[in-house]
Amino acid sequence: MNALLFILYLSFLSLPFMGIKGALWLLAVAYSAYIFFLLIKKSSKAIKAVKLPHVRLDTKILYALLLVLLLALPFGLKDYYIDVFILAGIYIILALGLNVVIGFSGLLNLGFAAFYAIGAYAFALLAVKAGLGFWGALPLSLLITTISGLILSFPALRLHGDYLAIVTLGFGEIIHLTLNNWDELTNGPNGISGIPMPSLFGFEIQRLSHYYYIVFMFVLIAVFIIRGVYNSRIGRAWLALKDDEMAAEAMGINTTKYKFLALSFGALWAGLAGTLFASKMMFISPESFTFMESVFIVCMVILGGAGSITGVITGSLLLIVLPEVLREFQLYRMLALGTGLVLMMVFRPQGLIGGRK
Amino acid sequence: MILEIRELTKSFGGLKAVEEVSFKVMPGIILSVIGPNGAGKTTLFNCLTGALLPTKGKIFFEDKDITGKRPYEITEAGIARTFQNIRIFGKMSVLENVMIGQHSRSREGFVGAVLRTNGFKKEESEIKAKAYEFLEFTGIEEYAETRAENLPYGYQRRLEIARALATEPKLILLDEPAAGMNPQESIELMTLINKIREWGKTVIVIEHDMKVVMGISDKIVVLDHGVKIAEGTPKEIQSNTDVIEAYLGKGFEF
Numbered sequence: 203m204n205a206l207l208f209i210l211y212l213s214f215l216s217l218p219f220m221g222i223k224g225a226l227w228l229l230a231v232a233y234s235a236y237i238f239f240l241l242i243k244k245s246s247k248a249i250k251a252v253k254l255p256h257v258r259l260d261t262k263i264l265y266a267l268l269l270v271l272l273l274a275l276p277f278g279l280k281d282y283y284i285d286v287f288i289l290a291g292i293y294i295i296l297a298l299g300l301n302v303v304i305g306f307s308g309l310l311n312l313g314f315a316a317f318y319a320i321g322a323y324a325f326a327l328l329a330v331k332a333g334l335g336f337w338g339a340l341p342l343s344l345l346i347t348t349i350s351g352l353i354l355s356f357p358a359l360r361l362h363g364d365y366l367a368i369v370t371l372g373f374g375e376i377i378h379l380t381l382n383n384w385d386e387l388t389n390g391p392n393g394i395s396g397i398p399m400p401s402l403f404g405f406e407i408q409r410l411s412h413y414y415y416i417v418f419m420f421v422l423i424a425v426f427i428i429r430g431v432y433n434s435r436i437g438r439a440w441l442a443l444k445d446d447e448m449a450a451e452a453m454g455i456n457t458t459k460y461k462f463l464a465l466s467f468g469a470l471w472a473g474l475a476g477t478l479f480a481s482k483m484m485f486i487s488p489e490s491f492t493f494m495e496s497v498f499i500v501c502m503v504i505l506g507g508a509g510s511i512t513g514v515i516t517g518s519l520l521l522i523v524l525p526e527v528l529r530e531f532q533l534y535r536m537l538a539l540g541t542g543l544v545l546m547m548v549f550r551p552q553g554l555i556g557g558r559k
Numbered sequence: 560m561i562l563e564i565r566e567l568t569k570s571f572g573g574l575k576a577v578e579e580v581s582f583k584v585m586p587g588i589i590l591s592v593i594g595p596n597g598a599g600k601t602t603l604f605n606c607l608t609g610a611l612l613p614t615k616g617k618i619f620f621e622d623k624d625i626t627g628k629r630p631y632e633i634t635e636a637g638i639a640r641t642f643q644n645i646r647i648f649g650k651m652s653v654l655e656n657v658m659i660g661q662h663s664r665s666r667e668g669f670v671g672a673v674l675r676t677n678g679f680k681k682e683e684s685e686i687k688a689k690a691y692e693f694l695e696f697t698g699i700e701e702y703a704e705t706r707a708e709n710l711p712y713g714y715q716r717r718l719e720i721a722r723a724l725a726t727e728p729k730l731i732l733l734d735e736p737a738a739g740m741n742p743q744e745s746i747e748l749m750t751l752i753n754k755i756r757e758w759g760k761t762v763i764v765i766e767h768d769m770k771v772v773m774g775i776s777d778k779i780v781v782l783d784h785g786v787k788i789a790e791g792t793p794k795e796i797q798s799n800t801d802v803i804e805a806y807l808g809k810g811f812e813f
């Protein structure tokens with residue numbers, strides 16, 4: 203019932219932008235989507251009731267197949283689509299980083315784009331102004347982003363929930379404003395250009411597909427490391443912290459320390475994503491790191507299922523690849539995103555794939 | 560002395576929830592804290608475990624001053640607790656809940672976790688093995704894989720005890736562990752508390768059920784309006800007219 207009211211409300215809101223015709227159209231579409239979801243929900247129950255023969259697929263074989271498919275991907279695709287997948291890879295790393303903060307540790311961060319920006323700018327400045335190459339500037343950029351994560355932790359540590367969200371939101375805005383106005387260092391709104399692409403063992407990047415493989419490698423590294431940490435006492439401490447801070451302390455967990463760890467470990471991945479983004483684009487400007495960007499990353503984490511690594515990857519892929527595939531509907535992207543998230547909150551609050559079990 | 564409390568006071572604004580309370584605890588005993596609702600029992604526990612900062616007074620654990628320490632430090636020092644309103648990690652499995660209890664007794668960090676070193680694997684399997692021991696000890700090992708929030712109520716209380724034991728404490732504080740249990744479960748719980756003591760741990764328990772209290776306690780401390788009004792063996796408490804009048808009302812018999 204709430205969903206129906208919400209759709210009505212949404213259409214009403216869109217009235218000034220889209221006119222009566224547009225609003226009615228939206229109403230119709232959203233309403234059919236709602237019915238569609240209901241039907242799916244019903245039929246999925248029905249499908250479950252029918253006992254299918256149990257097919258057992260070895261997950262290892264499945265992963266191997268997926269790996270081969272992803273490695274072969276650039277061969278069959280136009281450059282334009284390779285580009286989309288590179289972007290998706292960068293966002294996967296970014297969303298995995300935010301997932302450490304939101305999904306594992308339950309700290310709502312609404313200014314995550316700030317770390318993405320710091321990573322990108324640190325890399326760009328080190329590479330362009332200091333003349334370090336890709337591999338020289340990368341570790342320094344990661345270090346700088348991680349330290350900025352630590353610095354943000356100080357005011358954040360005493361805060362919970364909504365208050366923390368507001369402080370991180372403010373942090374995101376401060377970074378964005380700084381980038382826009384500190385002309386001597388960041389070149390203001392004009393941005394920085396001439397950022398180098400990586401070379402691998404003296405082998406220059408000439409084709410887009412080469413860059414695809416580099417990003418792919420970093421995605422694998424990110425998944426590998428984050429999964430390892432998640433499945434250890436550190437990951438368990440984060441989950442405990444998210445569930446009940448007081449009980450976590452009583453279990454001997456130094457909650458302050460683990461908040462520090464989560465915020466800076468998360469920032470590290472934003473730094474990597476920022477670096478890859480800067481060197482892919484070869485040009486960056488503050489425009490890429492706005493509040494909307496932070497919201498977009500939060501959506502990726504929530505859509506797929508906060509806390510689940512597979513879920514977050516799915517969420518990022520959906521939000522990057524779908525809008526590109528459905529290019530004609532660009533106009534309605536934010537609207538569709540909003541509607542989609544609302545429908546999700548109603549039907550699957552745990553996300554598409556869902557957190558723990 | 561394993562624990563010594565000196566003139567402990569905790570005020571909330573004008574209300575003195577705990578007032579000038581002092582007592583000592585010998586190692587290896589079961590001590591019960593009793594008193595009517597709002598007497599300050601839970602507040603006392605919160606001060607002992609660092610969840611609340613005392614307004615005045617000192618707490619010594621094994622002759623070391625632990626007043627004002629953070630809860631995790633107190634857990635590391637060897638005091639564990641359970642909560643009056645259950646605070647298990649509901650979305651995690653029963654086993655994982657108990658594994659988290661082992662946090663301060665394990666060391667491995669980022670490097671071990673990422674590279675899955677031998678040291679890391681060894682520690683993880685030790686944590687798991689120990690967690691199973693605590694589940695067996697409390698009699699809920701068959702629920703190891705169950706999501707904690709789906710456990711029956713009485714077992715959730717047992718899980719809290721298992722999780723507290725997993726921090727390997729010398730002193731364990733149980734806040735109304737029998738609340739909401741039926742008589743049968745209460746009796747089983749008494750057996751469990753006795754078992755914990757026999758294992759060499761010191762137990763302080765807050766309990767309303769007088770059968771349980773008189774059955775298991777070596778010593779009883781009675782609070783009323785934040786003040787300690789009596790202290791002694793179950794026999795002494797049962798015949799203490801102050802207690803009977805102030806706490807239980809005239810004409811009450813144990």
Ligand SMILES: Nc1ncnc2c1ncn2[C@@H]1O[C@H](COP(=O)(O)OP(=O)(O)OP(=O)(O)O)[C@@H](O)[C@H]1O
Binds near residue numbers: 594595596602603
């Ligand atoms: N955080 C708090 N802020 C303000 N007052 C509090 C707080 N915690 C407890 N109190 C008050 O302190 C008094 C003692 O409460 P406490 O919970 O310690 O009692 P108790 O003996 O555990 O009671 P019960 O048997 O009901 O659990 C009560 O009057 C309570 O309202």
Ligand SMILES: [Mg+2]
Binds near residue numbers: 600601602643
């Ligand atoms: Mg109480």
